[in-house]
Amino acid sequence: MAFKAKRPVIIAIQSQHVEKILAGTKAWELGRGLIRDCNCFVIYRSRENRGIVAIAEIGETRPSKYKAGGYDYHILKVYVFKEGKLSLDTAFENTPIKRKFNVPQAFTYLRNIDDYWTPETEAAAAEAVKILLKTHPYKIVYPKDID
DSSP: OOSOOOSOEEEEEEHHHHHHHHHTOOOEEEESSOOTTOOEEEEEEESTTOEEEEEEEEEEEEEOSSSTTOEEEEEEEEEEETTSOBOTTTTTTTSSOOSOOOOOSSEEEGGGSOTTTOOSSHHHHHHHHHHHHHHSOEEEEOOOOOO
């Protein structure tokens, strides 16, 4: 992994937007709220063909031009899992996040999943992201900087 995960977040994104991110034609993702001190998203594709499909490295954050109270997150690099998707049931099996959890409505910090399932530290949550990338083959996509 070419970057060190910091306060990783799992984010649910609709299929049509995920496809654009994976193709490299969407360089900004609109979020419903401010995600602080985070530099990577674990992308969960919602609706059709559900599952964790990629990890995105995030750069700049700015208030959204399109939605009041929303924020835009600049996607620098996307690590797309070659298997197509990872099931929430098994994706984190060999990581500090050992249990199944429900899909977030918008996003949740991996550290804040649930009292029972939460890794003890932010470092453990970041380690889970590192292990996902180590144990599953991926390809890297650099999105075009489209505003």
